[in-house]
Amino acid sequence: MVKMFNDDFMRLNISVLTVSDSRTEENDTSGDFLVDSIKSSGHNSVEKKIVVDNIYKIRESLSTWIADDRTQVIIVTGGTGFTERDSTPEAAEPLFDKKIDGFGELFRQLSYETIGTSTIQSRATAGLANDTLIFCVPGSTNACRQAWEQIICQQLDSRHKPCNFAMRLKKVTQ
Template identity: 65%
Template structure:
């Protein structure tokens, strides 16, 4: 089946993972923000979990979701800093088929305007694994808001041009990139 250009929004099935040793459903403001943002954008929440900051526990949840035919994207909040327990990049990057270097670069560039040079301690990463886009961002609610509002929402919108990630995801029928004209 050939892929078509999309002028129509395509709702995606997204999962949210909070990586934290202290957060619960009651105080997970970052995870809840991402759930609210994705729903406001018209996407569907497939699953939401909180896992402690442990490489193998993080990797187990992400691997399960990447293997799930119903999940097209994963938003991960937490564990991207430099403290001893921060291990999200180490857990997730080995699962990537392709790394999206531009996500971390752009996130830090935008964050510089908000938090100055402290942004160099962000290890925000993104990649594709088995047709699933994975965005890993800091655990700060403001950082998640920045990542979603300024980068992720547009890249998960099938109408965004000239390129977005929707065409790269499993179970989509959308043409890759439009011409810049």
């Protein structure tokens, strides 16, 4: 059963995965920003985890949350660039049942206003796997803020019109 925040708002269960070879719980400002934003928006923060930038470690965490009966949304921060170690899209996209092409397109359009043509190196992506929504965003706190405030928060709000993802997600047990 999904808990209600008010008459129309549906509380969603959201997990955050930080992909990094250098972040720790003490300096994970992006993951902390996302958890704080999730809570302040009225959603439930289910779990936060940090994994090294390794396709199989990322897939393991994603697969666990996709299969569990609590997590409805996963936000991955980090590993979306073009360095040799960046592997989040390669880890996540094979798990998608449906890719949400518009997310990456809109994220890069919005990013152009702040980082110019460097936005072409962003491989932000999103998709749906087992009725679990997955957003993969760059690791900087500013990029997480932009993705959350300008796209994700609205699309997770059951009151957002004309459409949102809240009703499309798996039903959860509390």
